[in-house]
Amino acid sequence: MIEIDRLSKVFRSRDGADVVALEDISLTIDDNKFITIVGPSGCGKSTLLRLASGLIRPTSGSVTIDRAVVEEPRQDTGIVFQMPVLLPWATILDNVLFPLKMMHREEADSTEQARHLLGMVGLGGFEGKYPRELSGGMQQRAAICRALIHDPNILLMDEPFGALDALTREEMALEILRIWTNQPKTILFVTHSITEAVLLADRVVVMSARPGRIAEIIDVDLPRPRTFEIEAHHEFQQSAQRIRELIFGNRRG
Amino acid sequence: MNSNNPPSASGNSSSATDVADTPKIGFWRRSNLGQDVLLPLGVFILLLIVWEAAVQIFTIPVYLLPAPSVIWTDSIALAGPIGEHTLATLRTVVLGFIISIVISLPLAVFMTSSPVISSAIYPLLVLTQSIPKVALAPILVVILGANELPRLVITFLVAFFPLVIAIAIGLMSVPAELLELGRSFKASKFQELYRIRLPYAVPFIFSGLKVAIALAVVGAVVGEFVNADKGLGYLIITATAFFKTPVAFGALILLSIMGIVLFQVVVIIERIFFPWSAASQETAIA
Numbered sequence: 001m002i003e004i005d006r007l008s009k010v011f012r013s014r015d016g017a018d019v020v021a022l023e024d025i026s027l028t029i030d031d032n033k034f035i036t037i038v039g040p041s042g043c044g045k046s047t048l049l050r051l052a053s054g055l056i057r058p059t060s061g062s063v064t065i066d067r068a069v070v071e072e073p074r075q076d077t078g079i080v081f082q083m084p085v086l087l088p089w090a091t092i093l094d095n096v097l098f099p100l101k102m103m104h105r106e107e108a109d110s111t112e113q114a115r116h117l118l119g120m121v122g123l124g125g126f127e128g129k130y131p132r133e134l135s136g137g138m139q140q141r142a143a144i145c146r147a148l149i150h151d152p153n154i155l156l157m158d159e160p161f162g163a164l165d166a167l168t169r170e171e172m173a174l175e176i177l178r179i180w181t182n183q184p185k186t187i188l189f190v191t192h193s194i195t196e197a198v199l200l201a202d203r204v205v206v207m208s209a210r211p212g213r214i215a216e217i218i219d220v221d222l223p224r225p226r227t228f229e230i231e232a233h234h235e236f237q238q239s240a241q242r243i244r245e246l247i248f249g250n251r252r253g
Numbered sequence: 254m255n256s257n258n259p260p261s262a263s264g265n266s267s268s269a270t271d272v273a274d275t276p277k278i279g280f281w282r283r284s285n286l287g288q289d290v291l292l293p294l295g296v297f298i299l300l301l302i303v304w305e306a307a308v309q310i311f312t313i314p315v316y317l318l319p320a321p322s323v324i325w326t327d328s329i330a331l332a333g334p335i336g337e338h339t340l341a342t343l344r345t346v347v348l349g350f351i352i353s354i355v356i357s358l359p360l361a362v363f364m365t366s367s368p369v370i371s372s373a374i375y376p377l378l379v380l381t382q383s384i385p386k387v388a389l390a391p392i393l394v395v396i397l398g399a400n401e402l403p404r405l406v407i408t409f410l411v412a413f414f415p416l417v418i419a420i421a422i423g424l425m426s427v428p429a430e431l432l433e434l435g436r437s438f439k440a441s442k443f444q445e446l447y448r449i450r451l452p453y454a455v456p457f458i459f460s461g462l463k464v465a466i467a468l469a470v471v472g473a474v475v476g477e478f479v480n481a482d483k484g485l486g487y488l489i490i491t492a493t494a495f496f497k498t499p500v501a502f503g504a505l506i507l508l509s510i511m512g513i514v515l516f517q518v519v520v521i522i523e524r525i526f527f528p529w530s531a532a533s534q535e536t537a538i539a
Contacts, residue, residue, distance in 0.1 A: 055437060073437045085430040089452045089529045102438035102448065130529055 002029040002052065002154065002186060007061035009047050020211035021047045025061070027205065027214065031153070032184040036201040038191055040247055044212025045190045049158050052188060053079050065154065075103060078147030080160040084139035086131035086146075092118065093127035096145045105150060117145040120182070121175060137168035144176070148183070157189045161196070170228060173199060177226060194247075198239045199226060206246045215246045319499040328503030335500075339507050341483035345401070345473040346466075346515065349408025353465055357413050358458075361420035362446065371421075382414050386472065390479035404476030404484075411472030412465040419461025423454025456530040459523045466519050470512045485511075 007025040010018050022044040029035055037045045050056045052063050054073040063070040065077075078099075086095045096114040100106040118124055121141040131139055140160060147155060157176075161169040173196055180187060191197050197204045201220050208215040218239055222230055230236050301321050307313070308320040315323055328335060364371045386407055393403040427450050435445050477486025485504040492500040524531045 053437060055433060073439055075439070077437075079434075079437045081430055081434070083430055085428070085434050087431070087449075087452065089455065089527070098448075099438045102435065102440045102444055130532075132529075132532070 001031055001066060002027075002188075003064040004028070004048075004052070005062050005064065007048070007051060007063060008059050009044070009051060009056070010059045022051070022058075023211035023213055025212070025214055027217070029186060029188070031186055033202045034180060034187045034189065034200055035203050035205060036189045036191055036197040037205045037207060038194060038197040038243060038247075039207030039212070039215070040209045041192075042212075043207040043209040045207055046158050047212065048207075049156050049188060049190050052154075053077055053156050074154075075105075075150065076153045078150065078152035078155045080140075080143055080147045080155070080157045082159040082162045084131070084136070084143040086139055086142060088131055091128050091130060092123065092134070092142050095131065095142055096149050098146060099150050103150065110149070114145065114149055117148055118142070120179065121145060137164055137172065140164060140172065141175070144179070148179070151183075153185055155185050155187045157187065159190050159192060162192060169193075169196075174227065176200070177224075181225060194240050194243050195231065197243065198222075198236055199228070199230065204239065204243060206243050208246070216242075218242060316496040316498045319502055324499045324502045324506070327497070327499035328506075331500060331503075335485075335488065335503065335507070338483055338485050338488045338504070339511070341481075341487075342470075342473055342477065342485045342508070343511060345404050345408055345476065345484065346469045346511070349405050349472055350412060350466055350469040350515075352405060352409045353413040353416055353469065354462070356409070357416040357420060357461075357465075361417050361424060364417070365421050365424040365450075378414060378417060381410060384410075386411050387475055387478075390475055394480045399480050403480060404473065407476040407479075408469050408472035411475065412469040415464040415468065416458075416461040419457050419464070420454055423457025424450045426457070427453045455527050459519065459527070459530060462519050463516060466515045467512055470508060470515070474508065 004025055004027040007022060008020070009022040010020050013019050025048060037048060039045050047056070051058050052065075052070065054063075054070045054077070057071070065074065086092075087098065090098065093111070093114055096117060097106065097110060100110050115124070115127060118127060121144060123138060123141055123145070126134065126138070126142075131142070134142065140163075144160070147157075160176075161172045164172060176187075176189075177200060187200075189197075189200060191200075198220055204218045204220060206215045206218060207213065220235075220239055222233060222235055305320045305322060308318060319327070360374075364374050389410070390403065390407050393406055397403045397406065424446075431449055431453065432445065435449050440448065473484070474486035474489075477484040478490055481487040485508050488504045489501045492498070492504065520531075
């Protein structure tokens with residue numbers, strides 16, 4: 001269980017002024033839930049994810065995972081960034097194994113495990129290729145395998161499909177749902193796309209900007225497994241409409 | 254320069270057409286033999302013919318400008334001694350180059366470890382570069398003695414600076430995302446250096462090495478001008494003193510060939526041991 005308690009983050013900008021990125025965020029996430037975080041640019045959704053990962057420390061409040069306060073990156077957390085961030089000098093297989101090398105957790109069957117993950121995302125046969133030889137979508141698939149190699153309980157995804165074209169993006173959304181069904185884990189998924197947010201989530205956390213606050217949390221009770229056909233569903237439309245109102249509403253008013 | 258994200262082709266995960274159309278990573282580049290080799294060779298031979306003809310027609314004295322044929326015959330006549338001089342210079346160049354690497358690498362790592370250290374050392378490095386090496390050489394001979402050491406020090410001083418700068422820039426230009434990735438896996442400072450920063454810097458290091466090897470040849474000759482009893486630099490000094498200009502030209506040509514061969518050795522080492530680095534430079538140029 002992830003408990004976010006009155007979390008705030010203030011950045012000191014270069015001219016000395018304080019910028020409140022997040023203010024008073026409280027949120028409880030049950031195990032194996034798919035949570036998407038959606039909001040306008042500058043609402044602090046990436047900051048929230050980085051706080052949960054332990055890469056940065058909060059100004060006040062806390063993130064607690066399984067009753068332990070997060071103070072540094074945890075071994076049971078996997079992260080996927082917006083860019084694949086693969087090592088250009090390592091093969092796809094070595095890139096996937098990279099976290100285990102860094103954490104000194106490489107075991108006899110690690111390579112087998114990496115091959116299995118790559119096969120699962122359709123990268124079987126590409127183990128020996130270098131990142132530059134793959135397309136953006138394939139690189140991001142490899143990055144997802146890398147985040148899964150140490151079998152984390154929690155997967156943090158910071159706009160993982162943001163740099164992909166629209167078609168690849170839809171395909172990747174379905175792919176991540178499939179992975180999540182096969183290997184249930186808690187996923188925090190930051191996105192700009194309202195459709196993506198509703199399609200994937202058990203709960204959508206809608207945020208507002210300046211300062212970053214939670215505007216509303218929307219439960220999505222659509223049946224699973226989901227495909228894009230669910231977009232036609234009445235409840236999908238309702239949820240998406242509600243999110244649009246929350247994000248754009250005050251601009252019209 | 255290292256494109257992590259070529260635009261994705263189709264999204265079909267199982268299709269081989271998904272692979273981005275990037276050049277193959279490997280030892281051999283595709284090269285157009287006719288245009289890359291034969292054309293410059295032809296121009297070179299043409300120049301030699303014009304040179305030979307000009308010397309013959311205008312009857313230029315041999316001590317001023319020897320014809321290519323005279324350079325060839327005079328140098329061949331002295332092939333044995335010239336070979337020894339070449340080996341002596343080669344030894345100075347290679348040793349000086351190795352000293353440059355051995356000193357530059359830790360120095361660059363040390364410099365980039367903190368902004369304070371960097372700002373403390375960097376002005377000193379610039380100072381070593383602003384000193385004219387030709388002027389420094391005789392002083393070094395007095396300090397270090399008339400032996401091989403001042404030649405090696407001069408070679409090092411001429412060659413190391415671009416290498417330090419190239420390595421330092423490589424270590425510093427690692428994308429923040431890559432460092433963050435390391436931190437998310439709890440990488441130690443040493444792991445970050447060894448597994449992320451240094452590999453990332455390899456293409457930069459090789460750019461530095463290519464400049465350094467060319468400069469090492471210059472440094473060795475400067476050292477030999479000032480103090481030597483062997484070497485191609487020494488040979489040029491003694492040959493010109495006796496107006497044996499063809500031999501001096503022969504030494505000059507050997508120095509050029511040495512520079513080209515050593516440069517190519519660095520290029521080949523990069524292609525064999527760091528093919529991804531060589532490939533990344535090819536696409537950067539292409």
